[in-house]
Amino acid sequence: MGATNTEHFTDKQNLIATIAKALGHPARVAIIEYLLKVNSCICGDIVNELPLAQPTVSQHLKELKNAGLIKGEIEGNSICYCIDEKVFKKLQAYFGNIATKMEIKKSNCC
Amino acid sequence: MGATNTEHFTDKQNLIATIAKALGHPARVAIIEYLLKVNSCICGDIVNELPLAQPTVSQHLKELKNAGLIKGEIEGNSICYCIDEKVFKKLQAYFGNIATKMEIKKSNCC
């Protein structure tokens, strides 16, 4: 097959999976970290920051955008990409919650 | 191609990507959430909790294990799978850090 079976899972599970999948490639992690570092919208040099050809980078950016991790706007000649904070707050909340749950009922595990 | 280019990225970037990739499927998110809920090692009924055939679930469990998100030990007839807390603490730290950075220098973004 190869096609993921989304309809049997909850919306939240699918959302987390979509976000996680978008971060499931080191180039995309690197893009996010770069955007965080420069923290600016006029960052028309992402391609030079990555060891990948321009079309490949463009494709990774598209995936990050589709998954909602970044926002992009045309800014004259180049493009303004920046992090969409909402998603990262969601991730922080999600994993924070998991950590809390683990903290509470630790012990009856290997 | 289809093969990810890990050697050009930092170890940390590759690690985060590996972990995120493992969570990049709703079935695997569901497995983690189930393990959290039951919080027990004798959980020999993960298959019944998921809308997928047994070999498929087994494969997802294997991927979670390879990525270090769960630990599994043979426990008599069935298998004891449970969450590996370290990884989730790492994730919490990572996204907490990102959230903090965003908080500090917010504003000069779209």
Add this chain to the structure above:
DNA sequence: ATTATTTATCGTAATATTGCAATATTATAT
């Protein structure tokens, strides 16, 4: 108008992922 510059899209090859039926493996129960 022509020429850079920047980003996106198309086409395509290589590889990976998803899913399951069939089968193997391993331990428990009879």
Add this chain to the structure above:
DNA sequence: ATATAATATTGCAATATTACGATAAATAAT
């Protein structure tokens, strides 16, 4: 020893992902 139960592995088909060259599109500079 044989049957039952739980999990893993194999093999395979369908689909997705990754990567990049070639090319397009759109703005900026000359």
